[in-house]
Amino acid sequence: xxxNNTYDAYDARPVQQETAVGAGAQILLLTLLGTAIGMGxxxxxxxxxxxxxxxxxxxxxxxxxxxxSFGPANRVTLGRAVLVxxxxxxxxxxxRGAPPVSLLVGLTxxxxxxxxxxxxxxxxxxxxSPLGARFDMEVDAFLILxxxxxxxxxxxxxxxxxxxxxxxxxxAARLWPWLTAPLPPSTARKTVAALQGVxxxxxxxxxxxxxxxxxxxxxALGLLVWSFGRDVLWLWRRTPREKxxxxxxxxxxxxxx
Numbered sequence: 001x002x003x004n005n006t007y008d009a010y011d012a013r014p015v016q017q018e019t020a021v022g023a024g025a026q027i028l029l030l031t032l033l034g035t036a037i038g039m040g041x042x043x044x045x046x047x048x049x050x051x052x053x054x055x056x057x058x059x060x061x062x063x064x065x066x067x068x069s070f071g072p073a074n075r076v077t078l079g080r081a082v083l084v085x086x087x088x089x090x091x092x093x094x095x096r097g098a099p100p101v102s103l104l105v106g107l108t109x110x111x112x113x114x115x116x117x118x119x120x121x122x123x124x125x126x127x128x129s130p131l132g133a134r135f136d137m138e139v140d141a142f143l144i145l146x147x148x149x150x151x152x153x154x155x156x157x158x159x160x161x162x163x164x165x166x167x168x169x170x171x172a173a174r175l176w177p178w179l180t181a182p183l184p185p186s187t188a189r190k191t192v193a194a195l196q197g198v199x200x201x202x203x204x205x206x207x208x209x210x211x212x213x214x215x216x217x218x219x220a221l222g223l224l225v226w227s228f229g230r231d232v233l234w235l236w237r238r239t240p241r242e243k244x245x246x247x248x249x250x251x252x253x254x255x256x257x
Contacts, residue, residue: 015062018070019055022078026051026085033086037100043093050085058135065131073122076114077136083111084143091150104150105205111143112197140193141166147200155203155214162196162221165228178239183231192227196220 148163173179199220203213
């Protein structure tokens, strides 16, 4: 009974308020972008859908994890998510006309820079958590997907392989649970992941000739295939007895913080 009382006494309102603030900041950013560039319906709807989805998924995850506080590192990641929402809206709006590249690049650069901040904040403040690591990873993955969509409009749909590879890996893990085994820390894996955003942004900024941009994106794709291939091979060799296990609960992805 005492344990049940302790469990029921958990008050989720403080951490849930943080997600509401993030959603409000997202709407404010969309309003500023809409006013500045006259954003169309597609951009607005996509940006609002991103804001709602982020709020809903994060709120549910926080409720299940029962974190006592949101934490400074998660606030940084939430700020990055707001910026990614702005980039998403601009990319969606780009299908009706050329977006302001400087604005898109500016938001993306800040989001990429902050990617190296939240992990440090988590370690220095002792607030690392599986939820925070997963939140950080999902924001990174979605930014790469959005940038892939933007670059693909110029170079072709093959660029979507970069943004979609991580999601294909997650889907494959539902069929082959041995793919969910923890991976050892890897500086190479983190470096390749960080380079994806930088190289896609370089190609999207249109600073180089189209052929050079294609080469940059091919480099990003090649590095990503190598990184995923190496990890899959490591998992295959280390977990031979688990390959045919039909029912295994999928754990959180490896922490990046």
